[in-house]
Amino acid sequence: MTPQRRAIVDCLAATRVHPTADEVFADVNSRFPMTSRATVYNTLNLLLDAHLVNIVEEAGLKRFDPNIEPHHHFICSICGMVEDIESPEKDQLTLLNVGNHVVESMQITVRGKCAACINRGIRADG
Amino acid sequence: MTPQRRAIVDCLAATRVHPTADEVFADVNSRFPMTSRATVYNTLNLLLDAHLVNIVEEAGLKRFDPNIEPHHHFICSICGMVEDIESPEKDQLTLLNVGNHVVESMQITVRGKCAACINRGIRADG
DNA sequence: ATCCAATTTTAGATGTATTCTAAAGGCATG
DNA sequence: CATGCCTTTAGAATACATCTAAAATTGGAT
Numbered sequence: 001m002t003p004q005r006r007a008i009v010d011c012l013a014a015t016r017v018h019p020t021a022d023e024v025f026a027d028v029n030s031r032f033p034m035t036s037r038a039t040v041y042n043t044l045n046l047l048l049d050a051h052l053v054n055i056v057e058e059a060g061l062k063r064f065d066p067n068i069e070p071h072h073h074f075i076c077s078i079c080g081m082v083e084d085i086e087s088p089e090k091d092q093l094t095l096l097n098v099g100n101h102v103v104e105s106m107q108i109t110v111r112g113k114c115a116a117c118i119n120r121g122i123r124a125d126g
Numbered sequence: 127m128t129p130q131r132r133a134i135v136d137c138l139a140a141t142r143v144h145p146t147a148d149e150v151f152a153d154v155n156s157r158f159p160m161t162s163r164a165t166v167y168n169t170l171n172l173l174l175d176a177h178l179v180n181i182v183e184e185a186g187l188k189r190f191d192p193n194i195e196p197h198h199h200f201i202c203s204i205c206g207m208v209e210d211i212e213s214p215e216k217d218q219l220t221l222l223n224v225g226n227h228v229v230e231s232m233q234i235t236v237r238g239k240c241a242a243c244i245n246r247g248i249r250a251d252g
Numbered sequence: 253a254t255c256c257a258a259t260t261t262t263a264g265a266t267g268t269a270t271t272c273t274a275a276a277g278g279c280a281t282g
Numbered sequence: 283c284a285t286g287c288c289t290t291t292a293g294a295a296t297a298c299a300t301c302t303a304a305a306a307t308t309g310g311a312t
Contacts, residue, residue, distance in 0.1 A: 002278090002289065002290080004289085004290075005289090020269090021269080021270080022268095022269080034290090034291075035290085035291090036290065036291045036292065036293095037269095037270085037291095037292095038270095038271080038272085038273095038290075038291070038292080038293095039289080039290055039291075041269095041270065041271070042271095042289085042290085045271095057183040057184065057186070058183065060183070060188065060268090060269080060298085060299080061269085062186065062269085062270090074224045074225070074227055074229075076227070077230070083224070083225070083227075085222070085224055095236075096211065096234075096236060098200045098209070098211055098236055098238070099200075099209070099241060100241035100244075101200055101202070101209075101238050101239065101240045101241055101244075102238045102239045102244060103200075103236055103237075103238040104203070104237055104238040104239070105236070105237045105238070106234055106235070106236050106237070107234070107235050107237075108222075108232055108233070108234055108235075109232070109233050109234075109235065110221075110222060110224055110229055110231070110232050111229075111230055111231045111232075111233075112224070112227050112228045112229040112230040112231070113227065113228045113230070114227045115225060115226035115227055118226075118227075118228060128259095128260065128261080128307080128308085130260085130261070131260090146298090147298080147299075148297095148298080160261090160262075161261085161262085162261065162262045162263065162264095163262095163263095163298095163299085163300095164261075164262070164263080164264095164299095164300080164301080164302095165260080165261055165262075167298095167299065167300070168260085168261085168300090171300090186269085186270080186297085186298080187298080188298085188299090
C-alpha cells in the first residue's frame with residue numbers, strides 16, 4: 001500500500017459521483033502532483049480484480065463505484081450523472097431464469113432526467 | 127437510402143448477436159468491399175438518433191441492438207455474449223421512484239455464464 | 253440526356269480513453 | 283551496502299470513435 005494507492009482508494013471512498021479514471025487521476029494529482037495515469041489505471045484494475053470496486057459503463061466512459069453491495073443505478077440522460085439506488089423495491093427482484101445460462105447477478109439501470117437538470121430546464125424556460 | 131446504408135440496416139436486422147460497429151463494418155465490407163468505417167459509424171449514429179436501434183455497452187464496447195422494444199439483456203461474463211431476454215417476468219417491473227428524478231425507462235442486466243461457455247468448461251475439465 | 257445543388261461516401265487525420273513498455277525508484281532483507 | 287522484488291513514471295502504443303475535406307452519387311429541373 002503506497003501513498004498513491006491510498007490516495008486513489010481514499011478518493012473513491014470519499015465520493016458518491018462514480019468518477020471516471022481521469023477524474024480519479026485529477027483528484028489524486030491535486031495531492032500527489034507527480035502521479036501518473038498508469039498508476040491510477042493499474043490501481044483501479046487491481047481494485048476491480050479484487051472485487052473492491054465495481055464499474056458502470058455509460059456513454060463510452062467507465063465509471064468506478066466503491067459500493068460493492070448489490071445495488072442499482074439511476075443515470076441522467078442529460079448530464080450523465082450516475083446515482084446509486086438504495087430502494088427497498090430492489091429486493092423484490094428475484095433472479096430470473098434465462099435459457100440454459102447460469103445467472104449470477106441482476107442489476108437494474110433506471111434512466112431519466114435528474115432533479116438538477118429538470119430545475120435547470122425550468123429556469124431556462126421561465 | 128444508399129446501398130451501404132441498406133447493407134448496414136440488413137446486417138443489424140439479420141443478426142441477434144448485438145454486433146459492435148467494427149463487426150458491422152466487417153460484415154458490410156464482405157459485400158461492399160470499399161465501404162469505410164466512417165460510413166458505418168455515421169449510419170449507426172443516424173439510426174441511433176432516429177431511435178431505430180439501441181446501444182448496449184459492455185467491456186468498453188458499444189454493441190448495437192435492432193430490437194427497440196423495451197427488453198432486457200443477459201451478458202456472459204466469460205465470452206461477453208449479449209442476448210435479449212424476452213421473459214414474461216420483465217413486465218412485472220413497474221417504474222421505481224428515484225428521489226426527485228423523472229424516470230423514463232428501466233432495464234435489467236442479467237450477468238452469468240452462458241450455456242456455451244458452461245459446456246466448454248465441462249468438456250475442458252473432463 | 254445534361255446540369256446543378258444537396259447529400260453521402262471515402263481515406264486518412266485526429267481525438268479520446270486505455271494499456272503497454274522500459275527505465276528509474278523504493279523498500280525490505282541478507 | 284548490495285540484492286531482488288515490486289511500484290511508479292513518462293511516454294509510446296493501441297483501440298475505438300469521430301472529424302475533415304475532397305470525390306462521388308443522388309434526384310430534380312431543364
